[in-house]
Amino acid sequence: MKVKDLKVKNLKRLSNREIKLLNNRIKNELGILNFEFEKKTELYTGIIILNKDGMKGLKCYFLNKKIIFFEYNNNDNNNNNNGNNKHYNRLIPSLHLIIENNNFFVSLPKVVVDVGAIRFVVNGADIMRPGIRTLEGFEQNSLVIVVDEKHNKPLAVTIALFDSNTIRSMSKGRVLENIHFVGDDIWEFKL
Numbered sequence: 001m002k003v004k005d006l007k008v009k010n011l012k013r014l015s016n017r018e019i020k021l022l023n024n025r026i027k028n029e030l031g032i033l034n035f036e037f038e039k040k041t042e043l044y045t046g047i048i049i050l051n052k053d054g055m056k057g058l059k060c061y062f063l064n065k066k067i068i069f070f071e072y073n074n075n076d077n078n079n080n081n082n083g084n085n086k087h088y089n090r091l092i093p094s095l096h097l098i099i100e101n102n103n104f105f106v107s108l109p110k111v112v113v114d115v116g117a118i119r120f121v122v123n124g125a126d127i128m129r130p131g132i133r134t135l136e137g138f139e140q141n142s143l144v145i146v147v148d149e150k151h152n153k154p155l156a157v158t159i160a161l162f163d164s165n166t167i168r169s170m171s172k173g174r175v176l177e178n179i180h181f182v183g184d185d186i187w188e189f190k191l
Contacts, residue, residue, distance in 0.1 A: 006189060008046035008060070019043060022061065022069075029091045030143070035103040044191070047073070058186075065191040068097040070180075092179065094186055098145060098154050105154065109138040109164070110145045111176065113155070118148050121155045122183055127176035129167060137164045144176055156181040 014022065016039045023036045037043060044062040061069040072088050098104045113121060117131030133149050140163045146156040158176035160167075167175045180186050 006048050006185060008048055008191065009057075011044055011046035011191075014041075014043040014045055014061075016040070018045075025091050030093065030104075030108070032103055032107045034107075035101065048189070060186075060189075062191055063097075066096045067094045067186050067189055069093055070186060092143065092157060095154050095157060095180060095182060096187070098157070105145070108143055108145050109136040110147050111135040111158075112147055112149045112152075114149055118155060121146055121178065122181050124178055124181055124184065126174045126178050127156075127158060129170045129173050129175050132167070132175070135164050135167060139163050140166075146176065146178075154182075 019037050019039060019041060022043070026032050026035060042063070046060055046062070048058040048060055057073045059071045059073050060067045070092050071090055093104050093108075098108070111127065112133045112135070113127065113131045114133050117127070120131070121127065127146055135144075138144055138160055140160055142160045144158045144160050145154050146158055147154055156178050157180040158178050161175055161177055162170070
């Protein structure tokens with residue numbers, strides 16, 4: 001599916017109560033205590049359908065026409081997501097928000113990749129152990145920002161397949177699952 005083919009369904013502005021709930025989720029799920037959207041902020045939410053049968057959708061939060069948070073919703077009545085539920089109903093900050101708001105960049109753990117890994121990361125590849133230069137401490141299934149070693153710029157948001165100590169002890173293999181990267185549909189989409 002291409003960005004131009006994606007449509008937002010059920011677009012609506014968040015009420016002050018919904019903004020308060022989102023602020024609580026940011027604190028509780030992401031551990032970011034020094035950030036809060038003010039009441040009356042023009043935040044919107046909507047669903048982007050990711051497949052033709054409408055079973056999987058991406059719930060998005062928009063600010064200034066850009067996606068700032070997203071979460072995968074699985075509407076499968078059988079709750080059959082093949083055990084891969086680390087993505088579902090989880091608030092994930094977009095790279096737009098991470099780049100534009102230092103609180104998110106500073107608060108979330110980071111992994112630095114070498115120059116040779118950049119082209120693979122920004123094409124959606126998962127992060128392999130040999131491409132990692134340094135990493136901060138984190139637990140398995142944590143959200144981790146991938147940055148390049150030269151400019152320290154965010155390239156991707158990933159989910160840790162192992163904790164940081166295990167990754168340090170590894171010499172090869174896939175260690176971070178790439179769920180959002182510079183240039184993907186979430187990055188490119190605008191209302």
